Structure formats: structure tokens, C-alpha cells
Amino acid sequence: MSQRRDSTEPFHRYGRLTTEDPDEAQNVVERVYVPHKLEPVQGARIQARLNAISTGSITFGYLSYGATSRVHLPPMESVYHVNVTLLGSSYIQREDGQVQRTAGLRTGAILRPDMVHMIEWAGDAGQIALKIPKSRLEQQFTDLTGQEVDNEIDIDVLLDLTTPPGRSLLRAIDFVQDEWENDGALVHNSASRRQLESLVLTNLLLAGSGEYRGQLERxxxxxxxxxxxxxxxxxxxxxxxxxxxxxxxxxxxxxxxxxxxxxxxxxxxxxxxxxxxxxxxxxxxxxxxxxxxxxxxxxxxxxxxxxxxxxxxxxxxxxxxxxxxxxxxxxxxx
The missing domain is CATH 1.10.10.60 (Homeodomain-like)
Structure with a gap:
């Protein structure tokens, strides 16, 4: 069923998906992000929407399902995935036992590439989803600390959006959205996009949590x-x-x-x-x-x-x- 795309949605000019079909939603979101299994809870009727752009290395997208839904995510291997919750809430379980509930403009989630995750989206949840190549985020960590990453960054699920780096991350996402919605200079300048990606990744690492933080602060x-x-x-x-x-x-x-x-x-x-x-x-x-x-x-x-x-x-x-x-x-x- 066709639905009118809300002009207030982030990246609304770059619509990739509007559907009530769970299979179609899973297939399109997989093509933009990573393989996963989408499961509407108790047969709920979804109204999935995805708008997405790429700044070069990083994919930015606004995703909502419109009904309580679970996403089962196997190890992604080559990417880190980040959900920045704008509206509603979500609940994340990681295979090592970590759990985290996100809330709009307060907390988000960072998903490691080497672990299984289950994400339950509330019906009113709307999130900015970032797909970041593993090599890109780990190079950013090395640039900041001078330390090489052996396997994966030892990062927790929690992404705190209320800290100064968290608020800076939100402002950077707003800036990306504004540039793409208005065909700004950033869209056409690769050097500037590289600067912006560096800012996003630095603030992401500073707003995250885990043992790696000791190396950032040392x-x-x-x-x-x-x-x-x-x-x-x-x-x-x-x-x-x-x-x-x-x-x-x-x-x-x-x-x-x-x-x-x-x-x-x-x-x-x-x-x-x-x-x-x-x-x-x-x-x-x-x-x-x-x-x-x-x-x-x-x-x-x-x-x-x-x-x-x-x-x-x-x-x-x-x-x-x-x-x-x-x-x-x-x-x-x-």
C-alpha cells in the first residue's frame, strides 16, 4: 500500500521503502544495511519506512516499523551498526548477556560486528541507523589513541546521547540531514564529507562506553x-x-x-x-x-x-x- 512520506522525517527526500509487507521490509533493509530476520510481534501489522543516504563510508538512514517488531541480527563481521533513537524506544539483547533499553534523544545502541543481537522496536520507535565499516571505525580509534585494534573495539551497547559528545553526535546527524535535504555543499565535496565522518566517529567513540575508554583518556x-x-x-x-x-x-x-x-x-x-x-x-x-x-x-x-x-x-x-x-x-x- 502506498503511503505519503512525511516531510518532517529525516532524509525524507531519499525514501527507499514504504510498506506493510514484512518480507519486503526485510529485503530492502538488508540491501541497505546487513542480513537479518524481521519478526513482527504477535503478527502485528507493520508500516515500515526507510530513508537513507551515504556520505562515502557511512550509511545514514531513518528507519521505523510502525508496530512492535523484533530484528534478529547475526554477526555482521565487517561493519559496526549504530541505532540513534529519536522517537519511542527499543530493547537490545547481546549474546554475551548485555541488555540495553534506548529512549528517544537520550540513549542509543552500538552493535559490535562479532556478536549476535536481538533488537525489539517499540511500535512508535524511529531511529537513525548508521552502518560503519569495521575498518573505518577502528582506524578512527587508532588515530585518536595511537593504538591498533587487534580484533574488535571492546565497546558496550550503551550510547549516551545526553553527554557533550552525545549531543555533538546528534548535531552532526542534524547537519548531515540538512545538507542532504537542501542539496548543500557537503553533498558535492568529498573532502568535507571526510571531515564530517571524522567528527561523527570521534563523538560516537566518546559517547560510547566500555573498556576501550581507558585508552581514549590515557x-x-x-x-x-x-x-x-x-x-x-x-x-x-x-x-x-x-x-x-x-x-x-x-x-x-x-x-x-x-x-x-x-x-x-x-x-x-x-x-x-x-x-x-x-x-x-x-x-x-x-x-x-x-x-x-x-x-x-x-x-x-x-x-x-x-x-x-x-x-x-x-x-x-x-x-x-x-x-x-x-x-x-x-x-x-x-
Missing amino acids: EHGTIESRTVRLVVDFIEDFAIELPTLDDLTRISRVSARSLQIAFRRELGCTPSEYIRRVRLNRARAELLTPQAGTTTVSDVASTWGFYNPGRFAMLYRNQFGEQPSQTLARALGT
């Missing part, structure tokens, strides 16, 4: 000044590619936490703040040497990774004491 020794200079040179040379913190940890071969401490000691700012400063300087240089009739503030801003015009104007004014439009007008003699 100090990893003092970094020499020459390592900071190496990273600074890399930022200056490759600023146009919008380097991420992941890139910096790879070339410096130290953890993100150690690099942040070293930057604060040597330069009085974090690596991310330094990158932003360089990008703003490069944007200003372009505005000071415009091509009449072709150079615009919005084009320059997006070239250097600033996709929110208001925020770009604020950051620019804070650093240079004037609006970017004023810089451009003066350079054009208007």
Missing part, C-alpha cells in the same frame, strides 16, 4: 617540537584539501590527545583551531585578490570548508575585524 607521552612543526608544515601545504585531525595523527604517528596537548603547549591552540585559522587566512587572500564578476564570498567560503555563511562571517569578523563582504568590496573598489 596520556601517550610528550611530543617533540619538531613533530608539531611537521604537522604545521603539512597543514600549510595541504590546506586546500581540508585536512582532518585523522590526517594529522597519521602523518605525526601520535594520538589525537597527545597532539592537542603539544599544540596547546607550542602554539596556544588546538590542531583544529590552527587548521581553521589557516583556512580563514587563505579565504581572506582570495577575497583580497578577486576576479571581477566571478569571485563571491559564498564561493570562497565553500572552497575553504565554510558551508554556513553566518558562521563564516562571524569567524572571519573575529579574526580580521571586518565582514568578508567588506574585504571583497574594498578589493573590487566598490
